[in-house]
Amino acid sequence: xxxxxxxxxxxxxxxxxxxxxxxxxxxxxxxxxxxxxxxxxxxxxxxxxxxxxxxxxxxxxxxxxxxxxxxxxxxxxxxxxxxxxxxxxxxxxxxxxxxxxxxxxxxxxxxxxxxxxxxxxxxxxxxxxxxxxxxxxxxxxxxxxxxxxxxxxxxxxxxxxxxxxxxxxxxxxxxxxxxxxxxxxxxxxxxxxxxxxxxxxxxxxxxxxxxxxxxxxxxxxxxxxxxxxxxxxxxxxxxxxxxxx
DNA sequence: ATTCATGTTGTGAT
DNA sequence: TATCACAACATGAA
Numbered sequence: 001x002x003x004x005x006x007x008x009x010x011x012x013x014x015x016x017x018x019x020x021x022x023x024x025x026x027x028x029x030x031x032x033x034x035x036x037x038x039x040x041x042x043x044x045x046x047x048x049x050x051x052x053x054x055x056x057x058x059x060x061x062x063x064x065x066x067x068x069x070x071x072x073x074x075x076x077x078x079x080x081x082x083x084x085x086x087x088x089x090x091x092x093x094x095x096x097x098x099x100x101x102x103x104x105x106x107x108x109x110x111x112x113x114x115x116x117x118x119x120x121x122x123x124x125x126x127x128x129x130x131x132x133x134x135x136x137x138x139x140x141x142x143x144x145x146x147x148x149x150x151x152x153x154x155x156x157x158x159x160x161x162x163x164x165x166x167x168x169x170x171x172x173x174x175x176x177x178x179x180x181x182x183x184x185x186x187x188x189x190x191x192x193x194x195x196x197x198x199x200x201x202x203x204x205x206x207x208x209x210x211x212x213x214x215x216x217x218x219x220x221x222x223x224x225x226x227x228x229x230x231x232x233x234x235x236x237x238x239x240x241x242x243x244x245x
Numbered sequence: 246a247t248t249c250a251t252g253t254t255g256t257g258a259t
Numbered sequence: 260t261a262t263c264a265c266a267a268c269a270t271g272a273a
Contacts, residue, residue, distance in 0.1 A: 070270040
């Protein structure tokens with residue numbers, strides 16, 4: 001399985017892990033500094049996600065897995081190198097390479113709010129809109145990468161959603177008309193859903209409007225810019241995306 | 246050999 | 260004290 005760090009990809013991962021739901025851990029380990037011994041003999045009660053976090057829920061604790069930029073989670077398969085986190089069951093194994101793992105003391109409900117998770121049924125557009133209002137001077141490009149506002153959004157979804165909503169990434173949040181904000185939130189969920197469908201279906205997601213493109217679908221030129229602050233690139237069409245400042 | 250990439254956290258300077 | 264810019268980390272493909 002390829003690297004797949006944005007929200008939709010993590011949800012696909014969850015789907016693929018379902019055969020292990022309800023199964024008992026035979027052996028757990030990895031070089032991540034968490035007490036994996038505690039997991040031996042425990043039943044994997046539930047598997048869920050919060051944005052880019054993959055959550056393995058046990059009766060008294062939850063393992064939070066994050067793939068960062070390079071992480072891979074292989075199912076019933078191993079590759080070279082040491083596993084940073086793994087679980088072995090009677091019916092197969094989950095092998096994490098360069099994934100981060102952390103043990104949370106308790107159930108996910110105690111830690112997470114799904115109103116901001118773009119992949120979750122509890123997503124609440126009004127709530128997210130309210131959160132955005134707290135950052136009027138921030139650029140929308142930056143706000144979209146904030147996992148406490150747009151949980152699960154990564155660089156691909158951000159750029160594609162801004163294009164779909166016709167908003168320039170360097171627009172100031174406070175200057176964007178409310179209707180355009182609503183459009184953006186809707187577009188974000190649409191883009192994410194499409195990514196999820198593509199990944200579930202073909203296992204790949206390679207179709208982009210502006211991300212890493214030279215020209216947008218409408219024929220206009222795509223501008224690429226590296227934001228120094230975050231060291232990430234934005235891709236946008238000056239022609240199509242309105243700048244609010 | 247070098248550069249770049251779907252990400253986050255910690256540190257030192259201001 | 261708070262904020263900000265950058266370093267650090269980890270891997271594989273081009």
